Amino acid sequence: MRLGVFGTGYAGLVTSVGLAELGHAVTAIDKDPDIVARLADGRPTFHEPGLQELLTSNLQAGRLRFTTRAEEATAAADIIFLCVGTPPRADGRADLYQVEEVARTIAPLLDGYKLVVEKSTVPARTAYWIDWTIRRLAGREREFDVASNPEFLREGSAVRDFLAPARIVIGADTGRARSLLLDLYQRSFDCPIVVTSVTTAELIKQTANAFLATKISFINLVADLCEELGVDVTTVARGVGLDPRVGSDFLRAGLGFGGSCLPKDLSALIRVAEDKGVDIGMLRAVEHINSARVDRLLAKVERALWVVRHKVVAVLGVAFKPDTDDIRGAPSLGVIPRLHEAGAILRVYDPAAMPRLKTLHPPDDRLTYVESAIEAVRGAHALVVLTDWEEFRSLDLGRVRSLMRTPIIVDGRNLFEPAQMQVAGFEYYSLGRGEVAPRAEPQRERV
Ligand SMILES: NC(=O)c1ccc[n+]([C@@H]2O[C@H](COP(=O)([O-])OP(=O)(O)OC[C@H]3O[C@@H](n4cnc5c(N)ncnc54)[C@H](O)[C@@H]3O)[C@@H](O)[C@H]2O)c1
Numbered sequence: 520m521r522l523g524v525f526g527t528g529y530a531g532l533v534t535s536v537g538l539a540e541l542g543h544a545v546t547a548i549d550k551d552p553d554i555v556a557r558l559a560d561g562r563p564t565f566h567e568p569g570l571q572e573l574l575t576s577n578l579q580a581g582r583l584r585f586t587t588r589a590e591e592a593t594a595a596a597d598i599i600f601l602c603v604g605t606p607p608r609a610d611g612r613a614d615l616y617q618v619e620e621v622a623r624t625i626a627p628l629l630d631g632y633k634l635v636v637e638k639s640t641v642p643a644r645t646a647y648w649i650d651w652t653i654r655r656l657a658g659r660e661r662e663f664d665v666a667s668n669p670e671f672l673r674e675g676s677a678v679r680d681f682l683a684p685a686r687i688v689i690g691a692d693t694g695r696a697r698s699l700l701l702d703l704y705q706r707s708f709d710c711p712i713v714v715t716s717v718t719t720a721e722l723i724k725q726t727a728n729a730f731l732a733t734k735i736s737f738i739n740l741v742a743d744l745c746e747e748l749g750v751d752v753t754t755v756a757r758g759v760g761l762d763p764r765v766g767s768d769f770l771r772a773g774l775g776f777g778g779s780c781l782p783k784d785l786s787a788l789i790r791v792a793e794d795k796g797v798d799i800g801m802l803r804a805v806e807h808i809n810s811a812r813v814d815r816l817l818a819k820v821e822r823a824l825w826v827v828r829h830k831v832v833a834v835l836g837v838a839f840k841p842d843t844d845d846i847r848g849a850p851s852l853g854v855i856p857r858l859h860e861a862g863a864i865l866r867v868y869d870p871a872a873m874p875r876l877k878t879l880h881p882p883d884d885r886l887t888y889v890e891s892a893i894e895a896v897r898g899a900h901a902l903v904v905l906t907d908w909e910e911f912r913s914l915d916l917g918r919v920r921s922l923m924r925t926p927i928i929v930d931g932r933n934l935f936e937p938a939q940m941q942v943a944g945f946e947y948y949s950l951g952r953g954e955v956a957p958r959a960e961p962q963r964e965r966v
Pocket residue numbers: 525526527528529530531548549550551554602603604605617620621624638639640641670671672673674779780
């Protein structure tokens with residue numbers, strides 16, 4: 520098929536190379552000429568395992584091309600996918616200006632039947648507004664449908680997720696739209712395909728992310744309780760997650776959820792529900808628990824160091840999760856400025872995401888970006904883990920300990936085992952598990 524993709528960010532680029540890999544002719548449009556120039560040159564604009572290979576091979580095969588000219592993709596496509604951003608507005612609602620912009624752009628360009636498909640995550644009934652916008656601006660009667668085909672890929676394993684999806688959701692209100700999308704996917708995938716109305720498909724995506732966020736906040740709530748009871752949350756999560764009705768995914772206690780999807784999709788769903796007068800207090804609690812995670816970690820740093828000012832703190836990980844360079848919504852964006860404000864001297868390392876953080880927080884006399892984890896811990900009073908990159912798990916702990924001024928680790932991702940840390944001679948704080956504090960704790964009064 521001939522496919523057009525609007526937006527070549529994380530979702531759009533993976534969708535474009537993935538669809539090309541399935542054998543389709545894909546024209547991908549971005550309004551940013553720098554992004555288009557890079558991609559046309561075969562250079563990915565972000566870090567994602569497997570992306571470079573697929574980009575190179577599909578460009579070479581002539582199945583994939585990039586342009587800034589909307590008319591090229593619109594004319595050449597049977598199906599037009601919308602993969603533009605839907606960032607949060609200040610009030611928590613999804614900002615749909617990019618979606619509206621694409622609808623306005625393609626309206627006068629439609630010639631012959633086109634299927635316009637939302638892949639961006641949007642609130643229920645957005646398709647109605649896309650349809651309304653195109654009809655209003657098209658000038659004369661155009662033949663088109665608007666459908667929903669939400670994207671479930673996870674950054675860090677996005678290429679794999681696209682090529683081997685757990686399920687595909689198709690929201691279509693006409694037979695023609697339904698059969699075009701079924702035709703696109705059925706010949707390539709044998710996973711379950713949920714075929715439903717457009718509004719249902721829109722709601723499925725937002726609900727899926729709200730549920731994942733709920734699972735994470737739930738286990739983090741249990742983690743706080745575990746700390747009070749002297750119980751290890753990892754074991755509780757294992758005991759609970761082995762029940763197939765619960766499942767063990769997304770039951771890892773830690774710094775909570777971040778990224779460009781879960782926080783914004785959760786708050787957008789809350790707004791949709793509130794606008795409809797539905798009591799959504801439960802999801803408000805999910806948000807609240809998540810936003811308190813950074814405070815909890817910082818309290819542990821302060822407890823370990825007492826005075827933070829002038830202390831050298833090594834920060835490992837700034838990406839919101841491993842295997843990506845995406846820092847949108849990452850806990851590091853809360854932790855690093857607050858430690859900096861408190862007077863700490865920060866030595867920061869991440870295998871992929873440092874260039875992005877540097878643009879937000881340029882280096883200064885108390886903020887240094889270094890080239891390795893070992894370099895970060897040199898002379899540090901404490902090491903703080905914010906992302907569970909695999910390379911941190913396999914650090915030579917003896918070497919780390921010998922390089923640090925005081926062997927203190929505050930682990931926001933429960934990357935290490937407390938028993939392992941005790942043997943290695945660290946003072947060790949994590950979330951929801953026993954602490955390893957070699958020195959006598961000062962007595963605290965309980966109120
Ligand atoms: N990032 C993910 O892992 C992921 C996963 C599933 C779903 N989604 C959803 O996909 C959508 C896109 O997310 P993203 O992370 O890729 O966003 P992004 O901000 O990284 O990318 C959006 C891209 O669209 C381009 N763009 C904006 N307006 C345009 C226009 N009028 N014409 C052409 N290009 C235009 C921008 O220049 C940018 O490159 C969001 O709704 C998101 O919720 C994202």
